[in-house]
Amino acid sequence: MNKISFSFGEYPAQNRRIDLNGKLSRRGKDREINFESARSNAEKLEQEKAEAILSWDFDLPRKKLWDDDVSCTDVLRVYQRAALSSAERTNCVCMFVEDVTEIAKGLDEQAATPGGQKPALFGIPVSIKENIRIKNMCSTLGYMQELYTPSKKKSVIVEQLLHHGAVPFVHTNISQSLVSYGCSDPIYGATTNPYNPERVSRGSSGGEAALIATGGIVFGIGSDVDGSIRIPSTLCGISGFKPSSVRFSHTFTTSSIPGRQLVTSNEGPMAKSITTCIEYLKVAWSDLFLYNVDPFVPPIKWQEEITEEAEDW
Numbered sequence: 001m002n003k004i005s006f007s008f009g010e011y012p013a014q015n016r017r018i019d020l021n022g023k024l025s026r027r028g029k030d031r032e033i034n035f036e037s038a039r040s041n042a043e044k045l046e047q048e049k050a051e052a053i054l055s056w057d058f059d060l061p062r063k064k065l066w067d068d069d070v071s072c073t074d075v076l077r078v079y080q081r082a083a084l085s086s087a088e089r090t091n092c093v094c095m096f097v098e099d100v101t102e103i104a105k106g107l108d109e110q111a112a113t114p115g116g117q118k119p120a121l122f123g124i125p126v127s128i129k130e131n132i133r134i135k136n137m138c139s140t141l142g143y144m145q146e147l148y149t150p151s152k153k154k155s156v157i158v159e160q161l162l163h164h165g166a167v168p169f170v171h172t173n174i175s176q177s178l179v180s181y182g183c184s185d186p187i188y189g190a191t192t193n194p195y196n197p198e199r200v201s202r203g204s205s206g207g208e209a210a211l212i213a214t215g216g217i218v219f220g221i222g223s224d225v226d227g228s229i230r231i232p233s234t235l236c237g238i239s240g241f242k243p244s245s246v247r248f249s250h251t252f253t254t255s256s257i258p259g260r261q262l263v264t265s266n267e268g269p270m271a272k273s274i275t276t277c278i279e280y281l282k283v284a285w286s287d288l289f290l291y292n293v294d295p296f297v298p299p300i301k302w303q304e305e306i307t308e309e310a311e312d313w
Contacts, residue, residue: 020144027147027187031095035084038096042081045074053078058124058218058276065123072107072123076100076167079125079217083170086216090192092207093216094130094171097137103167119165120283126161127211127220129204130171131178131254132267134158139254142176142185156249156293157221157267164283172220173207177256181231183207194236202235204228208270209236219271219280223253229268239274241281242266248284249294278307 042050053061053075064070080096087093107123110116133139133151140146158168176185183206184190191206193199194213201210205222209232212220222229224242233240245264253267269277284290285302 023147024144024187031188034095034098035087035093037098038080039084041101042077042084045077045081049074050078050081054082054215058271058273058279061218062122062124066118068111072104072111072167073101075123076104076125076169079169083127083211083216086194086211086214089214090194090197090201090210091189092173092191092201092210092214094173094188094207095137096170097134097168099136100167100169103162107165107167119163120286121161121280122165123167124165125167125169125217127170127172127208127217128158128168129208129220129222129267130174131204131223132158132221133252133254134168134171137171139171140185140187141178141254141256142174142187144187147187151252153252155252156290157253159293160284160289161221163289170211170217172205172211175204175206178204178223178225178228179256180204181227183210183232199235201232203230203232205240205270206232206236209233209238209240212236212238212270212272219269219276221267222270223265223267225265228265229270233270238270238272239277240268240270241274241277242268243281246297249290249297251294 053070061075065072083093111118128134131139131141133153133155135154136150138147138150161168173183173188173191174185175183181202183201183203191201191210193201194210205228208220208222211217213236222240224230229240229242243266245266248267269280271277282302288299290297291299
């Protein structure tokens with residue numbers, strides 16, 4: 001008697017699950033290697049010097065870098081070390097930027113060149129929320145399907161930071177889809193509160209808030225639709241500022257809700273003090289860089305007289 005065989009074909013959903021789990025496992029291993037590479041570079045700087053630099057506020061490293069009292073490479077190593085420590089405490093770091101050492105070395109070479117220009121944020125390391133694109137880095141928004149799809153371009157806000165001499169060196173953790181008041185995703189896990197590991201940092205910029213609160217960076221860039229900068233800043237005891245929705249360019253910044261005309265968001269600074277946020281905004285709006293790149297950004301510079309009037313009031 002002939003046997004009858006049935007073939008139902010492949011199971012697309014099951015195969016997809018296997019593929020995504022494979023990517024997730026691979027990412028975990030790559031993340032370990034990535035962290036170890038950052039640690040190896042950080043350990044090239046002696047502990048005593050690292051602790052001295054880490055004790056400086058925002059203005060002092062700017063002055064020291066401008067005066068050539070410290071190199072951009074050494075400052076980067078300090079904050080790689082600090083960010084690794086913060087990651088151990090709160091799981092706030094996704095991945096370190098792999099070619100960042102070359103950026104810092106390039107700035108040091110620029111400083112050593114006679115007549116070389118030093119931009120306003122010369123050599124200052126900056127952390128970047130994971131949805132903000134850095135070239136050759138993945139901006140997944142917590143979706144496993146976006147793993148290993150490196151960005152071919154950088155977000156305009158990252159381009160502007162580089163223009164002003166800053167060193168974007170790390171991607172920080174987010175909530176999946178950016179529209180949750182938690183701060184966890186299936187790729188990197190949950191970011192905890194820097195003061196109580198039983199609690200969370202909250203909001204999709206929670207990785208930024210935790211990194212800053214634990215001293216892993218001087219200031220960073222988050223984004224905010226409905227409190228994603230403001231909520232974690234409050235719960236982690238730091239300062240954050242959400243500008244009006246078109247003050248920064250959204251070009252090449254990843255979003256979970258494309259085409260959202262009535263759900264406006266914007267990138268903004270996060271730091272331990274509001275003074276640091278203000279100093280960054282002064283630099284960001286000191287020229288028409290953003291407008292020249294993106295005509296949807298209004299051509300309005302920082303207006304110091306309005307700030308002074310507000311302080312008097």
